[in-house]
Amino acid sequence: MTITKKAGQRLIKKYPNRRLYDTQTSSYITLADVKQLVLGNEEFQVVDAKSDEDLTRSILLQIILEEEANGQPMFSSAALSQIIRYYGHAMQGMMGSYLEKNIQVFIDIQHKMAENSKGVIDEKSFSPEMWTQFMSVQAPMMQGMMSNYIEQSKSLFMQMQDQMQSQAKNVFGVFPFPSAAPAWTPEPGKSESK
Numbered sequence: 001m002t003i004t005k006k007a008g009q010r011l012i013k014k015y016p017n018r019r020l021y022d023t024q025t026s027s028y029i030t031l032a033d034v035k036q037l038v039l040g041n042e043e044f045q046v047v048d049a050k051s052d053e054d055l056t057r058s059i060l061l062q063i064i065l066e067e068e069a070n071g072q073p074m075f076s077s078a079a080l081s082q083i084i085r086y087y088g089h090a091m092q093g094m095m096g097s098y099l100e101k102n103i104q105v106f107i108d109i110q111h112k113m114a115e116n117s118k119g120v121i122d123e124k125s126f127s128p129e130m131w132t133q134f135m136s137v138q139a140p141m142m143q144g145m146m147s148n149y150i151e152q153s154k155s156l157f158m159q160m161q162d163q164m165q166s167q168a169k170n171v172f173g174v175f176p177f178p179s180a181a182p183a184w185t186p187e188p189g190k191s192e193s194k
Contacts, residue, residue: 010037010044014055020046035063094160102153109149 011023012034022029037044038060046055068075075083086095 008043010042012044012046012059013049014046014059015049020059021049031059031063031066034059038063091164094164098157098160101156105149105152105156 012029013021013023015021020029020031020034021027022033034044034046044056046059047053048055067073083095086092089095
């Protein structure tokens with residue numbers, strides 16, 4: 001699938017030798033450089049140099065794979081297994097939407113926390129160790145924010161479930177299904193065995 005480049009979007013071409021070429025800087029770059037573009041919130045698109053096929057997701061997945069293999073992984077094996085189980089499942093699209101919305105809620109909470117800490121700290125002089133100390137002091141606030149996040153996540157999932165049930169009723173409501181026969185129950189005072 002070829003996708004046209006948006007205005008202001010950086011174009012990176014991937015060649016058959018697996019090298020990435022940044023058309024903005026007219027130089028070859030690495031996955032680490034692409035990661036820096038992501039961290040810098042720069043818009044970019046990676047395309048196959050020959051076919052113009054959009055490879056952006058593939059490159060982003062490669063970066064995630066490298067990050068998961070090095071250092072401290074974000075996803076447990078159990079979480080990855082659960083995600084894999086949704087591929088090809090009827091709920092695949094819903095799961096993707098659910099995860100994306102949850103990540104956005106988490107980002108919103110993170111931005112709110114950063115806004116609340118402005119003026120209290122100088123972000124440029126904060127080392128990772130200082131952030132760790134700051135976060136440990138902020139544990140009660142973080143717990144409250146995470147509880148709020150979990151509640152929002154639960155609410156979002158319940159909305160999606162209600163939407164699915166409503167859509168199923170609309171789809172299957174047009175079919176003349178016979179009403180289900182009630183399960184057999186013994187008469188009061190009578191034994192089940194013969």
